[in-house]
Amino acid sequence: MSFNVKDIRKDFPTLAVKIHGQPLVYFDNAATTLKPESVLRALEQYYTTGTSNVHRGVHYLSERATANFEKSRDKVRDFIHAAKSTEIIFTRGTTEGINLVAHGYGRKFLKKGDEILISGMEHHSNIVPWQILCDEVGGNLKVIPLNDDGDIIFEEFEKLLSKKTKFVSIVYISNSLGTINPIKKVIDAAHQFNIPVLIDGAQAISHQKIDVQESGCDFFAFSAHKLFGPTGVGVLYGKAELLNQMNPYQSGGDMISSVTFEKTTYNILPYKFEAGTPNVAGVIALSAALEYIEKVGYDNIVAYEHDLLEYGNKVLSEIPNLRIIGTAREKAAIFSFVLPNIHPHDLGTLVDEDGVAIRTGHHCTQPVMKHFNIPATSRASLAFYNTKEEIDILAKSIIKAMKLFP
Amino acid sequence: MENSRTRELYQQVILDHNKNPRNHGKMKGASHVAEGYNPLCGDHLFIYLKIDKNNVIEDITFENDGCAISTASASMMTSALKGKTLDQSQNLFDQFHRLVLKELNPESEANDLGKLKIFSGIWQFPSRVKCATLCWHAMRGALNKDNSVTSE
Numbered sequence: 062m063s064f065n066v067k068d069i070r071k072d073f074p075t076l077a078v079k080i081h082g083q084p085l086v087y088f089d090n091a092a093t094t095l096k097p098e099s100v101l102r103a104l105e106q107y108y109t110t111g112t113s114n115v116h117r118g119v120h121y122l123s124e125r126a127t128a129n130f131e132k133s134r135d136k137v138r139d140f141i142h143a144a145k146s147t148e149i150i151f152t153r154g155t156t157e158g159i160n161l162v163a164h165g166y167g168r169k170f171l172k173k174g175d176e177i178l179i180s181g182m183e184h185h186s187n188i189v190p191w192q193i194l195c196d197e198v199g200g201n202l203k204v205i206p207l208n209d210d211g212d213i214i215f216e217e218f219e220k221l222l223s224k225k226t227k228f229v230s231i232v233y234i235s236n237s238l239g240t241i242n243p244i245k246k247v248i249d250a251a252h253q254f255n256i257p258v259l260i261d262g263a264q265a266i267s268h269q270k271i272d273v274q275e276s277g278c279d280f281f282a283f284s285a286h287k288l289f290g291p292t293g294v295g296v297l298y299g300k301a302e303l304l305n306q307m308n309p310y311q312s313g314g315d316m317i318s319s320v321t322f323e324k325t326t327y328n329i330l331p332y333k334f335e336a337g338t339p340n341v342a343g344v345i346a347l348s349a350a351l352e353y354i355e356k357v358g359y360d361n362i363v364a365y366e367h368d369l370l371e372y373g374n375k376v377l378s379e380i381p382n383l384r385i386i387g388t389a390r391e392k393a394a395i396f397s398f399v400l401p402n403i404h405p406h407d408l409g410t411l412v413d414e415d416g417v418a419i420r421t422g423h424h425c426t427q428p429v430m431k432h433f434n435i436p437a438t439s440r441a442s443l444a445f446y447n448t449k450e451e452i453d454i455l456a457k458s459i460i461k462a463m464k465l466f467p
Numbered sequence: 468m469e470n471s472r473t474r475e476l477y478q479q480v481i482l483d484h485n486k487n488p489r490n491h492g493k494m495k496g497a498s499h500v501a502e503g504y505n506p507l508c509g510d511h512l513f514i515y516l517k518i519d520k521n522n523v524i525e526d527i528t529f530e531n532d533g534c535a536i537s538t539a540s541a542s543m544m545t546s547a548l549k550g551k552t553l554d555q556s557q558n559l560f561d562q563f564h565r566l567v568l569k570e571l572n573p574e575s576e577a578n579d580l581g582k583l584k585i586f587s588g589i590w591q592f593p594s595r596v597k598c599a600t601l602c603w604h605a606m607r608g609a610l611n612k613d614n615s616v617t618s619e
């Protein structure tokens with residue numbers, strides 16, 4: 062399919078919304094993405110004419126919901142190129158996926174003195190679960206340092222790898238810097254020591270094709286809502302041999318095969334990790350989001366967003382004294398920046414008056430802010446439905462705001 | 468700004484207090500100190516007070532790292548509180564709190580807010596109310612010997 066951003070924008074009803082009388086410029090895609098009509102229709106269809114629980118009833122609606130739910134699992138398997146559908150666990154989102162691994166793998170296999178490696182650009186959700194785990198088992202959390210561009214220092218990572226290292230968890234694309242990490246290299250280096258690797262794919266999956274088998278990662282977590290799907294649903298991919306060895310995370314219905322008061326036998330994969338009624342509508346609508354992305358095509362997305370990245374870099378760097386935070390060699394179209402006289406929160410409020418939605422603050426990456434010695438940044442994070450004209454609107458709005466804070 | 472909403476928020480008085488904050492700096496020999504922190508946005512400040520034996524605020528200063536609204540609010544709060552008794556300060560705290568939540572209309576209800584009335588339009592920016600109130604919470608925390616407060 063040829064890529065026509067005008068046509069694509071028609072698929073996203075939120076893009077037609079006016080903010081304070083101005084057309085919306087939605088540059089907060091790293092927080093959550095907008096939803097195309099087809100996703101909204103899938104949600105509506107389930108709740109209007111298809112409501113039923115899954116994996117339980119023998120009645121028509123339940124069987125249909127179950128079939129659609131499991132079809133969605135197959136769709137995710139194909140989309141990220143997993144070997145088996147049983148390796149696809151539906152979660153509430155990336156955060157829950159990471160917690161599931163910290164709990165199910167970490168508590169079972171990590172011991173006193175073991176080390177877990179993360180990077181200096183992790184989201185809090187890929188720091189705190191490992192900290193809690195380390196506190197519980199007496200492990201140590203080690204951090205791969207960053208350079209001033211916001212790249213990990215790979216040689217330092219290699220130095221940190223040792224026999225003590227028992228787990229590596231690293232983000233693919235940084236939400237606050239836009240850095241694309243060399244995950245294949247990270248995974249290969251870790252596997253030399255037989256260390257399993259989790260990839261936080263929350264940001265990455267909306268920007269580029271994911272192939273979990275090609276990368277060789279052991280776990281890959283992402284959220285539907287950052288992929289043009291609904292909130293409250295996500296995916297954890299894990300290699301079956303690891304998932305099978307792990308402890309269950311939450312327990313209850315669906316994750317068991319038999320229960321007596323004396324003993325419970327756990328269900329097989331993936332149900333072992335899916336206790337309770339799942340987000341049925343969300344899972345089905347995720348499948349619609351994946352179909353939408355396939356229709357647009359990752360090749361088109363990558364090429365178009367690269368154009369936006371280059372244009373944004375050019376336009377923003379022409380603004381006097383604007384400093385872009387995060388200048389990695391490999392970057393997604395995420396612009397974090399600071400200005401000498403305007404605090405990000407004031408800027409966020411001022412550009413909002415012009416209809417521009419950006420995020421301001423520490424973006425749940427306080428250690429990144431500390432690394433660059435700043436309290437907060439303003440962040441414009443783009444998606445394939447954004448345009449160069451919108452970047453111009455942002456730039457104009459920033460220049461206008463700067464006049465207020467000379 | 469063409470828009471009246473932001474023009475009201477970023478009035479000249481606010482911009483001036485942001486650029487030239489009054490009572491800014493660490494105080495030696497403070498009798499009361501508290502730290503205020505907004506974990507969501509990263510705004511961070513310290514309030515220092517010197518209370519005399521008659522329960523009057525003899526001196527009050529602040530140090531901060533934050534947006535224009537939080538800096539201007541702290542600057543104007545410290546200016547307003549100098550020389551006030553603790554009871555008057557508590558009273559002003561309550562009035563300011565009600566003002567930013569649009570519960571107090573300074574035009575129709577008697578009040579002691581004076582210049583602080585400039586914050587009366589901030590309720591239109593729900594995410595920014597906390598910027599204006601952080602210093603007040605820290606001030607009250609200092610007086611209550613609660614050394615660390617957040618505006619969450």
